[in-house]
Amino acid sequence: xxxxxxxxxxxxxxxxxxxxxxxxxxxxxxxxxxxxxxxxxxxxxxxxxxxxxxxxxxxxxxxxxxxxxxxxxxxxxxxxxxxxxxxxxxxxxxxxxxxxxxxxxxxxxxxxxxxxxxxxxxxxxxxxxxxxxxxxxxxxxxxxxxxxxxxxxxxxxxxxxxxxxxxxxxxxxxxxxxxxxxxxxxxxxxxxxxxxxxxxxxxxxxxxxxxxxxxxxxxxxxxxxxxxxxxxxxxxxxxx
Amino acid sequence: xxxxxxxxxxxxxxxxxxxxxxxxxxxxxxxxxxxxxxxxxxxxxxxxxxxxxxxxxxxxxxxxxxxxxxxxxxxxxxxxxxxxxxxxxxxxxxxxxxxxxxxxxxxxxxxxxxxxxxxxxxxxxxxxxxxxxxxxxxxxxxxxxxxxxxxxxxxxxxxxxxxxxxxxxxxxxxxxxxxxxxxxxxxxxxxxxxxxxxxxxxxxxxxxxxxxxxxxxxxxxxxxxxxxxxxxxxxxxxxxxxxxxxxxxxxxxxxxxxxxxxxxxxxxxxxxxxxxxxxxxxxxxxxxxxxxxxxxxxxxxxxxxxxxxxxxxxxxxxxxxxxxxxxxxxxxxxxxxxxxxxxxxxxxxxxxxxxxxxxxxxxxxxxxxxxxxxxxxxxxxxxxxxxxxxxxxxxxxxxxxxxxxxxxxxxxxxxxxxxxxxxxxxxxxxxxxxxxxxx
Numbered sequence: 001x002x003x004x005x006x007x008x009x010x011x012x013x014x015x016x017x018x019x020x021x022x023x024x025x026x027x028x029x030x031x032x033x034x035x036x037x038x039x040x041x042x043x044x045x046x047x048x049x050x051x052x053x054x055x056x057x058x059x060x061x062x063x064x065x066x067x068x069x070x071x072x073x074x075x076x077x078x079x080x081x082x083x084x085x086x087x088x089x090x091x092x093x094x095x096x097x098x099x100x101x102x103x104x105x106x107x108x109x110x111x112x113x114x115x116x117x118x119x120x121x122x123x124x125x126x127x128x129x130x131x132x133x134x135x136x137x138x139x140x141x142x143x144x145x146x147x148x149x150x151x152x153x154x155x156x157x158x159x160x161x162x163x164x165x166x167x168x169x170x171x172x173x174x175x176x177x178x179x180x181x182x183x184x185x186x187x188x189x190x191x192x193x194x195x196x197x198x199x200x201x202x203x204x205x206x207x208x209x210x211x212x213x214x215x216x217x218x219x220x221x222x223x224x225x226x227x228x229x230x231x232x233x234x235x236x237x238x239x240x
Numbered sequence: 241x242x243x244x245x246x247x248x249x250x251x252x253x254x255x256x257x258x259x260x261x262x263x264x265x266x267x268x269x270x271x272x273x274x275x276x277x278x279x280x281x282x283x284x285x286x287x288x289x290x291x292x293x294x295x296x297x298x299x300x301x302x303x304x305x306x307x308x309x310x311x312x313x314x315x316x317x318x319x320x321x322x323x324x325x326x327x328x329x330x331x332x333x334x335x336x337x338x339x340x341x342x343x344x345x346x347x348x349x350x351x352x353x354x355x356x357x358x359x360x361x362x363x364x365x366x367x368x369x370x371x372x373x374x375x376x377x378x379x380x381x382x383x384x385x386x387x388x389x390x391x392x393x394x395x396x397x398x399x400x401x402x403x404x405x406x407x408x409x410x411x412x413x414x415x416x417x418x419x420x421x422x423x424x425x426x427x428x429x430x431x432x433x434x435x436x437x438x439x440x441x442x443x444x445x446x447x448x449x450x451x452x453x454x455x456x457x458x459x460x461x462x463x464x465x466x467x468x469x470x471x472x473x474x475x476x477x478x479x480x481x482x483x484x485x486x487x488x489x490x491x492x493x494x495x496x497x498x499x500x501x502x503x504x505x506x507x508x509x510x511x512x513x514x515x516x517x518x519x520x521x522x523x524x525x526x527x528x529x530x531x532x533x534x535x536x537x538x539x540x541x542x543x544x545x546x547x548x549x550x551x552x553x554x555x556x557x558x559x560x561x562x563x564x565x566x567x568x569x570x571x572x573x574x575x576x577x578x579x580x581x582x583x584x585x586x587x588x589x590x591x592x593x594x595x596x597x598x599x600x601x602x603x604x605x606x607x608x609x610x611x612x613x614x615x616x617x618x619x620x621x622x623x624x625x626x627x628x629x630x631x632x633x634x635x636x637x638x639x640x641x642x643x644x645x646x647x648x649x650x651x652x653x654x655x656x657x658x659x660x661x662x663x664x665x666x667x668x669x670x671x672x673x674x675x676x677x678x679x
């Protein structure tokens with residue numbers, strides 16, 4: 001069973017007096033452990049797809065199925081629980097909480113949610129601490145754990161965002177143009193880091209980009225143009 | 241608990257924002273507490289001053305009908321009074337039997353009128369604490385035909401300690417009486433609005449009024465707790481109804497009880513009664529008019545406070561809305577990471593509660609400091625409002641626990657109300673919209 005299924009998904013939204021057809025019957029699958037790139041030019045519908053996988057936007061037509069569950073049938077509470085249990089987010093502009101330190105930002109998702117099924121709910125304080133410190137080490141910020149985001153560079157902030165997205169051990173991490181605000185060298189490091197986490201933890205990464213260089217590291221590419229799937233293929237060599 | 245900790249951390253880390261919000265709440269608490277304490281102090285001062293001037297909290301007067309059919313202020317049944325007092329359910333600090341009259345004092349060519357109280361020296365501890373004897377001794381009032389005068393009156397009459405003056409007045413039945421009394425004490429009165437009485441022994445005054453030496457015109461009760469005066473009045477009325485005759489309720493004038501006590505009354509009675517007819521009034525009856533002024537001031541203060549409250553409420557609400565706008569990205573982020581809408585709502589409300597607690601604590605501390613400062617200020621003036629609304633030239637600012645609890649509750653409610661709608665707005669934010677607006 002695919003981890004994610006897009007079944008003839010349409011997304012329309014009003015813009016002034018006109019209706020924008022952001023997605024026009026999109027269908028594709030994502031398998032568990034994939035390192036997926038959704039690529040395409042600006043305005044092609046990449047972010048809309050990620051928002052739908054992240055259950056923060058709904059389809060006008062068609063169905064988005066995550067782990068066998070049709071997201072359209074879920075209540076707001078159930079969707080929030082699904083997001084908390086299954087998904088991690090990395091944003092283009094980092095979206096770190098400015099008043100919290102690096103450590104606290106990564107810890108933050110562990111404090112949210114009421115789900116009894118959350119695996120970390122049974123962790124002791126020291127287990128949580130060890131896990132957060134492990135993530136900090138993985139993203140190479142051991143010396144910055146107590147710093148606030150304002151004292152970090154763009155690349156460092158995005159590393160914090162990656163660690164935060166992985167804090168709840170989600171099945172899927174969504175990254176919306178994670179390198180857009182970074183220089184090319186830092187951007188490459190960030191993609192490489194996500195790839196390592198994908199391989200080390202088995203987490204499925206789905207990220208949008210319009211940078212053709214990034215496609216080289218993906219093992220599954222979905223190309224979008226004008227709200228339709230232009231191409232959908234697996235690159236076995238890239239993941240080898 | 242997690243959300244409360246998160247709220248505390250947000251408040252603690254956002255020092256500038258928290259300072260401004262808690263500062264607005266503290267100002268509200270300060271204003272309401274100070275206003276309440278100030279009006280409370282004025283009311284206390286009025287009651288204390290009247291109590292001091294009138295020599296007690298509850299007043300019993302008696303009327304008898306003379307052979308010619310006129311009413312005279314006199315109590316000739318001491319046993320009934322004592323029985324009624326013994327029936328009281330609350331402790332009584334002092335029982336003061338008094339007779340009094342407004343008399344003309346004549347010293348050579350100088351003349352003046354003064355209310356003179358005939359007192360029993362053994363039962364006037366409160367009065368002796370209030371009077372500051374400048375010359376002579378109040379103990380000498382035990383001697384018949386002696387008088388204690390306030391300093392200012394003695395100065396006006398050019399009377400010295402030890403000199404004798406002529407005292408002219410009316411007997412209870414309206415005949416002129418002229419006696420010679422010796423001045424044995426000169427004093428300064430710390431109470432009574434600067435309009436002090438003169439004092440003589442009860443028997444000396446009775447001689448002026450031409451009533452029996454062991455009789456009296458009224459009894460003033462000083463209760464241990466002023467709050468009991470309403471109950472005490474009702475209990476005494478109940479006793480007098482059973483033991484003697486009680487005067488029907490006087491509805492003609494609010495100044496009736498005070499006039500009766502200060503001047504006595506003499507009127508032709510068409511339907512006479514036997515023996516003594518009793519009447520009981522208390523400080524609240526006497527101060528009714530003045531207290532309505534205080535209550536009016538209190539109402540104005542509360543109206544001003546109400547307007548301030550609305551302004552503060554709008555200010556706090558707007559501040560919360562601004563905070564909400566600043567934190568749209570954070571809210572979208574939290575929702576994306578799995579925070580339920582209810583959790584976001586609780587987070588904002590908890591932050592408001594923490595800020596309210598901080599604001600109330602700071603506001604209360606400032607109010608206590610402000611009260612002490614106001615109390616320490618000496619308000620000059622021996623007459624008029626300055627004397628009426630102060631005790632010994634100071635405002636008796638006493639913070640009431642009930643007042644503080646009500647004020648704190650009101651401020652907490654106001655803050656929660658101000659935060660409720662922004663918090664609800666934050667909880668209902670569409671995560672996608674919130675995240676889009678952050679980009």
